[in-house]
Amino acid sequence: MADKIKNAKIVFVVGGPGSGKGTQCEKIVAKYGYTHLSSGDLLRAEVASGSDRGKTLQAIMQKGELVPLDTVLDMIKDAMIAKADVSKGYLIDGYPREVKQGEEFEKKIGAPALLLYIDAKGETMVKRLMKRGETSGRADDNEETIKKRLDLYYKATEPVIAFYEQRGIVRKINSELPVDEVFAIVEKAIDELK
Numbered sequence: 001m002a003d004k005i006k007n008a009k010i011v012f013v014v015g016g017p018g019s020g021k022g023t024q025c026e027k028i029v030a031k032y033g034y035t036h037l038s039s040g041d042l043l044r045a046e047v048a049s050g051s052d053r054g055k056t057l058q059a060i061m062q063k064g065e066l067v068p069l070d071t072v073l074d075m076i077k078d079a080m081i082a083k084a085d086v087s088k089g090y091l092i093d094g095y096p097r098e099v100k101q102g103e104e105f106e107k108k109i110g111a112p113a114l115l116l117y118i119d120a121k122g123e124t125m126v127k128r129l130m131k132r133g134e135t136s137g138r139a140d141d142n143e144e145t146i147k148k149r150l151d152l153y154y155k156a157t158e159p160v161i162a163f164y165e166q167r168g169i170v171r172k173i174n175s176e177l178p179v180d181e182v183f184a185i186v187e188k189a190i191d192e193l194k
């Protein structure tokens with residue numbers, strides 16, 4: 001595995017629910033042609049397939065909890081391998097959500113070159129998610145689940161940022177700004193990778 005993707009940069013995209021991870025990843029794909037892998041999207045695809053595994057996942061996600069580490073890591077790994085021949089870079093969006101996920105990823109796949117920390121205030125994230133919930137059809141974009149996701153983000157995911165800060169690969173992105181202004185900051189971080 002490490003061999004197949006050795007020349008591709010791995011970028012972790014971390015931030016709270018509704019911070020704007022997916023929005024910025026789309027723009028990175030458009031400009032840089034990186035492969036975008038959202039753990040949430042991969043999980044929702046499994047749910048949509050109607051499989052038994054999907055049903056179990058759906059119940060966990062609806063409660064705003066984390067699905068088992070092995071499930072999500074295997075999905076990401078398979079998706080990375082499938083794109084290995086064409087990828088110059090990978091955006092790993094929504095992963096790691098806890099320090100242990102980062103450690104296991106590095107054991108099985110490789111080390112990230114950069115962590116984009118998409119940062120917005122709690123109240124901003126709640127507002128955006130409530131708005132997104134009007135059209136997203138996502139079972140977890142409701143007030144009760146949003147609150148749980150936010151709590152879990154502060155408890156489990158923020159330590160991930162501190163963990164990678166020690167390694168000097170974290171770039172904090174102010175996601176309170178309009179989308180294009182946020183992207184201008186993101187571009188600088190990606191350009192520095194080259």
Ligand SMILES: Nc1ncnc2c1ncn2[C@@H]1O[C@H](COP(=O)(O)OP(=O)(O)O)[C@@H](O)[C@H]1O
Binds near residue numbers: 018022131175177
């Ligand atoms: N910089 C921004 N300013 C205003 N709204 C934003 C910004 N970034 C994202 N949004 C909106 O907030 C919502 C959540 O964004 P999304 O990219 O889905 O976040 P995440 O993937 O982190 O949950 C979306 O409806 C999106 O259009």
Ligand SMILES: Nc1ncnc2c1ncn2[C@H]1C[C@H](O)[C@@H](COP(=O)(O)OP(=O)(O)O)O1
Binds near residue numbers: 016043068072
């Ligand atoms: N790395 C991961 N580990 C465990 N569960 C995950 C996961 N990534 C996503 N999930 C599950 C739990 C999340 O509440 C749900 C939605 O994730 P998401 O689509 O990344 O949310 P968002 O983009 O709003 O931050 O999927």
Ligand SMILES: [Mg+2]
Binds near residue numbers: 021022040094
């Ligand atoms: Mg997202």
